[in-house]
Amino acid sequence: MHTGETTMVILLLIGLAAKSSLISTCACILLVLQFSKLDFLFPYLETHGLELGLVFLLLSILVPIATDRVTTRELLYNVTSLPGLLAIIAGALATHLNNEGLKLMQIDPGIIFGLIAGSVIGILFFNGQPVGPLMAAGVAALFIEVLNWFR
Template identity: 85%
Template structure:
């Protein structure tokens, strides 16, 4: 068994133990692609998988607007209120951190294992909600940047 397959099996087991269906499903899909000789799809998934994931995330977020559960008046009020303005600042900071996290994962792809382990620990012990490794990588990039100030 190759190192990548072993790691996927470990991630599958971690996902099952941590009751993280996303990790377990992703590891299973990648194992199936590897064993069925469909691994030629890996470069496509690597370059476009993030975009596909964001597409579905945005679709789920925008459904309340499309179904009129959130009205235009609600939206206008929220961007002009203090919580709305803080949400805008939070969005700016989050997207910046995500950008830095993406750079970190491109420079050091092996960091993903630590991000997943940290996410699983957060889920199990801190009642965390997994939203993806990108934000975790952004926070890790921030920590690394702060550490670089002291070196």
């Protein structure tokens, strides 16, 4: 068994132990692709998987608007009120952090294991909700940048 396969099995076991169906499912899919000789899909998943995942994430977020559970009046209020303005600032900051996290994962792909381990700790001990390693990588990139200020 290769290192990548061993790591996927470990991630599968961690996902099962942490009751994280996302981690478990992803590890299983990658193992199936490897063992069925469909690993030629890996470069496509690596380059387009993030966009594909974001499409589904945005679809789930936009459903309440599409189904009129959120009205135009509520939308307008939520971009003109103090909480709405803070949400706009938070969204801008989060996208910047996500970009920095993406750069970090491209420079050091091995960091993903630490991000997943941290996500599992957050799930198990802090009742966290895993939404993917990108935001965790953004926060890690921020921590690394702050540490570099003190060097």
